[in-house]
Amino acid sequence: MTATPSPALAGGPGGSGTVAVVATTAEVLAHPAGEAGLLTPGEQARLARIRLPHRRDDVTAARLLLRLCAAHVTARPAHELSPSQHCPTCGRDGHGRPYLPDHPDLGVSLSHADGLVAAAVGPGPVGIDVEPSTRRPAPLRMLARVLPAADLRAATAHPDPGPALLRLWVRREARLKAGRDDLPLLEWTDPHRTATTATTGPSPTRTALATLTALPARDCPPHTPSPGHA
Numbered sequence: 001m002t003a004t005p006s007p008a009l010a011g012g013p014g015g016s017g018t019v020a021v022v023a024t025t026a027e028v029l030a031h032p033a034g035e036a037g038l039l040t041p042g043e044q045a046r047l048a049r050i051r052l053p054h055r056r057d058d059v060t061a062a063r064l065l066l067r068l069c070a071a072h073v074t075a076r077p078a079h080e081l082s083p084s085q086h087c088p089t090c091g092r093d094g095h096g097r098p099y100l101p102d103h104p105d106l107g108v109s110l111s112h113a114d115g116l117v118a119a120a121v122g123p124g125p126v127g128i129d130v131e132p133s134t135r136r137p138a139p140l141r142m143l144a145r146v147l148p149a150a151d152l153r154a155a156t157a158h159p160d161p162g163p164a165l166l167r168l169w170v171r172r173e174a175r176l177k178a179g180r181d182d183l184p185l186l187e188w189t190d191p192h193r194t195a196t197t198a199t200t201g202p203s204p205t206r207t208a209l210a211t212l213t214a215l216p217a218r219d220c221p222p223h224t225p226s227p228g229h230a
Ligand SMILES: [Zn+2]
Pocket: 087, 088, 089, 090, 091, 092, 095, 096
């Protein structure tokens, strides 16, 4: 069975844009997808090894949000989309950069930090990073090693350098995850969630968790060790 084609709106279902979402962990876990058994047994086993409950919740929510974004972009059911991971450093699977095996043309990225999660899915390389707006990045002498000197000077000259430095930081992280620093960057601060987010990709578009639809539970069988969902 094939999915019904959707209008090719940029950032919309089946569209050509990069969809980026930031939400709180609690929002994602309260979303219908949070109870839909979307995570594979392998993911669940890895999550079970995370000892800190709030961190386990953050990682769970980030992975669920990535599924929802991927379903939105591909117009396929979320339970059919299982991101894998590959580490470009050691060449092994199971950790490192996420990707969708059935959609090699799509880039995926996720981020989580202290009760906040973010995910981005779109054509080509994409990257996303979220940090609590109240967080302050590393000491200046460390930042000086990783950020362009001109950017750092501008940020420290800012009347309130903390948020300016944090914005530089999330931009850098998003670009690192995409593996590219020449793509359009979209950055925003969400005052309700006290989140500072940056995403990069060929055409980053911000959307809301509420626009990502989950499958009704009856259409979304829980993962069991059957051939279709092993
Ligand atoms: Zn590795």
